[in-house]
Amino acid sequence: MNQHLFSKIMNVLVGEKRVETYLSCLILSCLQKINGERTTYSIYHLLKGKKSSQTIQDAHLFNMTNLFQTFPQLSRNFFEEIIRDLNSKNYIQIVDVDKYKITTRGMAHLEQTLIKMPIPGALNGWKYHSIQEDFWKRLTLLIQVCSNLINYNSSYIPIQNDNKTSDWVKEILIKLSKKREELSNELLQEVINCLNTKDEIMPEVVVWRLTGHKQIGLTSVQVAELFKMDMNYFHLHFLSTIHYMIDRISASRNQYPILQNLLIDYQKPIVLTNSSLVTYRYLQLGYNIDEIASARNLKNSTIEDHIVEIALNETDFSLEPFVPIEVEHKIRVVIQKLNSKQLKMIRQELKENISYFQIRLVQARLGEPI
Template identity: 40%
Template structure:
């Protein structure tokens, strides 16, 4: 079974018959809708968020069809999906492997990782060609924003072409020699220089003895770890820090939610924000739920009383693993927004 298919089975096991298979697809693709963001947090699947941006719907549907054919998953009413007893057994076996991906954090790092990898791979390529005074090469990325960034980076650097390559090598070696969670070769194989072409995902997987999707996830795991190491040891790796510092966000929020957060902090009410931004109440409520999910010190008290909060938590405890609709039926006077907010705050 492809590693990606096992990840999908693991995720379906987590959603426990409360979401459709499409919700898993949107999580892996990184759809930044309020529902997908909330699913990622509530079902503790945020580490997988946006980790397979290249996933095509046809490929995903085929993997789901194969899981169904092998009787590892089955429909669960209302187009939801759940694992069978055989599927749960296999998903549980995979749990130990998942726990080894300690540093994989798609929700927090994947946007940063995408940009960092483009910057790093282009810088390595350019530094290599500068040593040979060779300008006749095709950039490894066509992303113009990355090319502009590199031009500014090189113009601000006081290093000679030889020292640039040497220091970049030293910084990477310093970090990658100290107990990385994956084989450093997973990253090194992908880099392009004057006398070598970086390997594709498939080629690198074959060279390292890994199925291509397992290689991809382990490559990401290493890349996410490297980013966190750079942030912790920025004094030891100033070049790498320069590649990360402006794109690393310790708290990840959508841009629209950031605007709502700023307005709430200035004392604006939901109604004020709705009027000013010309957005529906449900949209602003989605933003507030996203804040409760992602900002540790965000207080939900302006929207939910302590009494209501306790009622929701008690109902959740009495009916674990049930859908929000069940809690609403037990607490008709409490709005869905308040239920979502409490569950988000306590990551239920």
């Protein structure tokens, strides 16, 4: 892809007025949460959806799983430009290499912005990033097909032209085996019921993009302009509404006999990275850290990273082989007292021979649940 075309795509996604986009506010919110305890690139990897142990741990530790992979096309250069802009406006101040804390001025700006434009509540990037695209493709094509079926029109350009989605719709139509009027009416009612809620979502950002018989859905840019929304903010509301639909259908499949088929091959995201999963299997066979590191030709610190990731995601995983109960209690008390996630500060306060690894394990157990 040439640079000019890439720039045009980025402008559509994040807006022409770069320094004033909602993405800046979102990054500022993340900086406020990590409070100088991680580098800015931890936020960049979070928004991009990097599936590394550190990114996954940080997402849960700092309660930012909702933002995971919400901006997968975000470029490093553009991200750095936003950081520089926030710094030049005195919204953040540097505390170490690539580490910043939000200033009083920045906090005031963030609070003011979030009052007007709060982060959409149904957003759940970590849970649904792997299914959101397929769900949207299936939903839009199924609605378009049903709309044209009920109008006895077989000459139209499919809104989705990939074979995978087309084949899925054909299979579902055969499986449901309903008359076209019945199918269309039931689908319509299910979509209305799914979106008819008092929860904080914006159904219109999805509805206006739907295509039917002699009705072409608007583009993302057109819908954002229609509602006078920043493109970043529209993007998050769109994802939030899609995530809300997936969540509601998943929780009450019997209420959505047609829409539940959109999730027919949906599997929950694999919560462990492949390497951590291998380490977990060694642990289940009774291997210790040294033995696993030797068997896998990895550093002990890498195996420790894996174990922290396991502790974060597997609620039944016992910390006791690595952190005695009394040590875990002491770490918990200090964490609550300091209200900080800085390992060095916690270890200094403990004043005992307690390792960073043990502190990280307890932090993982205290982290946001999956």
